[in-house]
Amino acid sequence: MHHARLNICMRFHSALFAETLGVPYIAIDYTGGGKIKAFLEGEDKLNQMVSLTEIVNGIWRNRWNALIEFSCLEPNRLPD
Secondary structure (H helix, E strand, C coil): CCCCCCEEECCHHHHHHHHHHCCCEEEEECCCCCHHHHHHHHCCCHHHEEEHHHHHCCCHHHHHHHHHHHHHHCCCCCCC
8 A cells, every 4th residue: 555656445444544654545435425525524635535426427537547647746635
């Protein structure tokens, strides 16, 4: 996790570990507003969350590419 360019987190603890380690990550919220969303709201990092609806509808592609590019430049600080 520490050496990855971008971590993909689907479970609460993976997002928590990535945030604690200060590594770049994107969190996939498959619950529609559970623990991951609450955690990211508390950290003011909702921009690092992608919903399953966004993935199914293909909305995630441009955002995903921007997140990957940005994570290479400034780890753990992703664009809005």
